[in-house]
Amino acid sequence: MTLIVQARQALGEFVLDAGFTSDGGVTALFGPSGSGKTSLVRLIAGLSKPDHGRLMVDGEVLLDTENRIFVPKHRRRFGYVFQEGRLFPHLSVRQNLNYGRWFAPKTMQTENFDRIVELLGIGALLVRRPGKLSGGEKQRVAIGRALLCAPRLLLMDEPLAALDDQRKAEILPYLERLRDETSTPIVYVSHSVSEVARLADRVVMMKDGRVEAVGTPSEVLSLPSTDRRDAGAVLTGTVETIDIPHWLATIRLSQAQIVVPNARVEEGRSVRVHIPERDVMVATQRPEGLSALNILEGIIAAIEPDGDGMVRIRIRCGDDMVLARITALSVERLDLKLEKPVFAVIKTVALER
Numbered sequence: 001m002t003l004i005v006q007a008r009q010a011l012g013e014f015v016l017d018a019g020f021t022s023d024g025g026v027t028a029l030f031g032p033s034g035s036g037k038t039s040l041v042r043l044i045a046g047l048s049k050p051d052h053g054r055l056m057v058d059g060e061v062l063l064d065t066e067n068r069i070f071v072p073k074h075r076r077r078f079g080y081v082f083q084e085g086r087l088f089p090h091l092s093v094r095q096n097l098n099y100g101r102w103f104a105p106k107t108m109q110t111e112n113f114d115r116i117v118e119l120l121g122i123g124a125l126l127v128r129r130p131g132k133l134s135g136g137e138k139q140r141v142a143i144g145r146a147l148l149c150a151p152r153l154l155l156m157d158e159p160l161a162a163l164d165d166q167r168k169a170e171i172l173p174y175l176e177r178l179r180d181e182t183s184t185p186i187v188y189v190s191h192s193v194s195e196v197a198r199l200a201d202r203v204v205m206m207k208d209g210r211v212e213a214v215g216t217p218s219e220v221l222s223l224p225s226t227d228r229r230d231a232g233a234v235l236t237g238t239v240e241t242i243d244i245p246h247w248l249a250t251i252r253l254s255q256a257q258i259v260v261p262n263a264r265v266e267e268g269r270s271v272r273v274h275i276p277e278r279d280v281m282v283a284t285q286r287p288e289g290l291s292a293l294n295i296l297e298g299i300i301a302a303i304e305p306d307g308d309g310m311v312r313i314r315i316r317c318g319d320d321m322v323l324a325r326i327t328a329l330s331v332e333r334l335d336l337k338l339e340k341p342v343f344a345v346i347k348t349v350a351l352e353r
């Protein structure tokens, strides 16, 4: 699948002027509130029309303002999942799902039902009405309904934003399965670093209506302009062991292991971990007697002034890069220099959420 989108639209004072391409997988539209993510996804969906723009899927032109082409939303064959599921309250889960199936091309109408129900773990809910479902269950049904239309692209606009952390944690593994076990490309709107770190293959970072950066989660989420509270490294590893009594998973990175609070993952599974740069300290000797579980040995690969007396240190640990944001005074006191061996003391690391 290839998706090419480019659009310009004035919305009152706000001007959206953005575009990106995708070759499939999960593309996250990421950025602060008001950066234009929803406006861009609405244009892709055909829910609004840009002043100027072009949209192509697999070579088919769905929008081209110059040539006055505008394929209406119901003929684009895109699935759409909103923040709140928007299920029909008077229909059972099965009927809600069947409603989605109705829009699929005839040849695809039957094959998918059981597989999608199993994929999303909603088999036990089929006879219930939406009023009797939790927020996370509703979202899973909404995703199922969207998938049953056999969409060629699934648009998800902050699908977890209305859920509490526990429900988010419940639903994220289903989204991962969706990514890994279906070939449906997804455009996923979110302003959560951890969600994007966990799910996205590619990140389109937006700011003030424009695309500021495009790349892998590790490339984009470590950029200084990412929300300060969450900026940091995103590393990929494999679950080595699970310690259920302590609720910890040990993840093998390129060189070292890292211990992460979570015991819900399966051993052998490939996962991403997010290490916020503000939660990393730098030491020139291996510290002892600390409560931090993760101390990684590495070499300083970059020292970047970051304003307000702060400095970002990039520490190369094997093939992984860990980021630390520390004071310029600490850099002086510890005499930190390029290529110096150091220890990254990691206070928090998250496997998801």
Ligand SMILES: Nc1ncnc2c1ncn2[C@@H]1O[C@H](COP(=O)(O)OP(=O)(O)OP(=O)(O)O)[C@@H](O)[C@H]1O
Binding pocket: 011, 012, 013, 014, 031, 032, 033, 034, 035, 036, 037, 038, 039, 040, 191
């Ligand atoms: N129809 C409209 N008329 C005027 N302004 C609009 C309209 N639609 C959106 N905007 C403005 O465009 C900007 C971008 O909004 P948009 O919802 O796309 O951002 P977002 O990145 O999705 O934000 P959030 O994460 O809060 O949903 C906002 O400043 C919003 O107020």
